[in-house]
Amino acid sequence: MTDADFPVVIFHNPACGTSRNVVAMVQAAGYAPKVIEYLKAGWTHDQLRDLAGEAGVPLRDLMRDKGTPAAELGLLEPGATDEQILDAMVEHPILVNRPIVVTPKGVALCRPSEKVFPLLDKAPESFTKEDGEVVSTRD
Numbered sequence: 001m002t003d004a005d006f007p008v009v010i011f012h013n014p015a016c017g018t019s020r021n022v023v024a025m026v027q028a029a030g031y032a033p034k035v036i037e038y039l040k041a042g043w044t045h046d047q048l049r050d051l052a053g054e055a056g057v058p059l060r061d062l063m064r065d066k067g068t069p070a071a072e073l074g075l076l077e078p079g080a081t082d083e084q085i086l087d088a089m090v091e092h093p094i095l096v097n098r099p100i101v102v103t104p105k106g107v108a109l110c111r112p113s114e115k116v117f118p119l120l121d122k123a124p125e126s127f128t129k130e131d132g133e134v135v136s137t138r139d
Contacts, residue, residue: 008026008101009034010026021130025127026101028124030122045090068092106119113135124137
């Protein structure tokens with residue numbers, strides 16, 4: 001199977017250890033993922049709506065609050081609407097949590113990084129994360 005037969009797209013922030021681990025896990029499984037640095041590329045409203053829909057989660061679940069302006073923008077308040085959250089994510093890409101992975105098997109926010117394995121057709125038997133934690137992919 002080639003990467004064209006099983007494309008893997010990772011919306012990635014290179015400053016994030018979890019995101020770096022996911023890229024490395026996918027590569028260790030034998031894939032050459034398309035890595036999109038979303039802080040540079042940005043987001044569109046439709047793209048974020050589609051990703052949330054395909055992942056089966058509300059937009060709020062894709063939002064990151066740690067190290068972002070989410071609180072200052074009032075996005076953590078219960079009354080914040082999906083449209084407000086979406087507009088803010090497009091304006092401030094750092095508000096989108098990472099990494100988001102897209103494969104023919106589905107879409108997921110891969111936190112923790114092991115959440116990437118069910119999205120792949122193949123996985124390494126084990127993987128050692130940046131922090132030294134060894135993750136087994138055997139059941």
